[in-house]
Amino acid sequence: MNPENLLRSSSVTTKLASPRAAIFVAEESSLSASRELTEISLRPAVCDAVEQAAASSDATGVRALRVLLHAGLSTYWPLVKAAPARRIAAYEAALQTLRQRWAPATGDTIGDPTAVAMFREMDDEAADFLGMCARLSGTQWLEPVDSVAGYLVSVFHGAVLRWLADGDDETILVVIDDLVGCLTLKAVES
Numbered sequence: 001m002n003p004e005n006l007l008r009s010s011s012v013t014t015k016l017a018s019p020r021a022a023i024f025v026a027e028e029s030s031l032s033a034s035r036e037l038t039e040i041s042l043r044p045a046v047c048d049a050v051e052q053a054a055a056s057s058d059a060t061g062v063r064a065l066r067v068l069l070h071a072g073l074s075t076y077w078p079l080v081k082a083a084p085a086r087r088i089a090a091y092e093a094a095l096q097t098l099r100q101r102w103a104p105a106t107g108d109t110i111g112d113p114t115a116v117a118m119f120r121e122m123d124d125e126a127a128d129f130l131g132m133c134a135r136l137s138g139t140q141w142l143e144p145v146d147s148v149a150g151y152l153v154s155v156f157h158g159a160v161l162r163w164l165a166d167g168d169d170e171t172i173l174v175v176i177d178d179l180v181g182c183l184t185l186k187a188v189e190s
Contacts, residue, residue: 066181
């Protein structure tokens, strides 16, 4: 079997010729998962939606920030929703890597470096999004934008995982609205 096909399968096998080969597949699988999970990154559609909302809104300050955050996340969600099978495969590959990394026998308490890099990439995308929304709304974050971005990614990532499990679109819409509300509490007018 071609290694690339193995990585694209819905599950990753570790029954390979050697433990080193299994580690290679796990690392490659995690990299593939990282690309899958972050592939729907801050797209022009999200930026366009935020810019259009800024141009058409009379709101200023924190109220404007709420409008812009909602516009961006509401545009981002359909991009995620459009490819559930890809999201599931990415989660499965990431989970397989984490299972190997956190095996009870190793006693390790350090996260998988590839998973850490994946979340940093998502945090960076979120920080760019948050920075754009703050700039266009005339607000500033009360906390470091990296911290706010980590919160946004954690909540949204968890909501996507839940949606993959239960398919409840209404819950996602509530989460997006509540997330926007929580984020606006972390900002003030400039």
